[in-house]
Amino acid sequence: MKTKIIQITSGRGPAECCWVVAQVLKHFIADLKHNNINYKIIQREKGTENLTLQSVTIQLQAESLDRFLSQWIGTIQWVGVSAFRPQHKRKNWFIAMYLINQDQEFKINDNDIIYQATKSSGPGGQHVNKVSSAIRAIHIPTKTQVLVMDSRSQHQNKKIAKIRLHEKINQMQLDQLKSNTKNQWENHLNIERGNPIQIFKGSDFKKNTILKTFKKQRNTLKKELRNELNN
Structure with missing residues (x-):
């Protein structure tokens, strides 16, 4: 199972661009569901206007x-009246x-x-389990640990x-990622204003069929296919 992180951004564009981000998000999620791709939204930066996202x-x-x-990464254009x-x-x-790019990814082995x-232990006077049924689990690489004493069964507590x-550990990963992506201004500053990968039009935000061929992307896919066949 591969994991990737993507960011949809308006750059430092005006409210109209923030509105486009919110609309593209809807289409993107619909496409994810159609392709049975699991997703989780881990960070949102609201725009200045209602129902917009920076x-x-x-x-x-x-x-x-x-x-x-390959059908989504790049510049996305909306043609319409503000x-x-x-x-x-x-x-x-x-x-x-x-x-x-993910600088660090915890692999839980x-x-x-x-x-x-x-x-197990409890408040003074409370009946507690006198045998060693509580379990402390420690993840050595991250030094993360949890203590479980829910059950009188050591086996159940271990599970x-x-x-x-x-x-x-997964939550730690997400928290770290949120911190790293919150102020990724290099993305916000470098939006290419041409050669869009997707085009949408009108107030109803309909997807426009792009007739131009994406030679670079087609060659990349061919290269990946050749590599798969050679392996």
């Missing part, structure tokens, strides 16, 4: 993502979708988890501890 960061998981993302400034002469608005049995440790 940027949104999404985690994707699937067996293969390259071919799907709802915020109807008299504005500008009719072309640009946002972008980027692939975010069960061999990296150690379990320690310990006696619960493993689940909670995985959840805790």
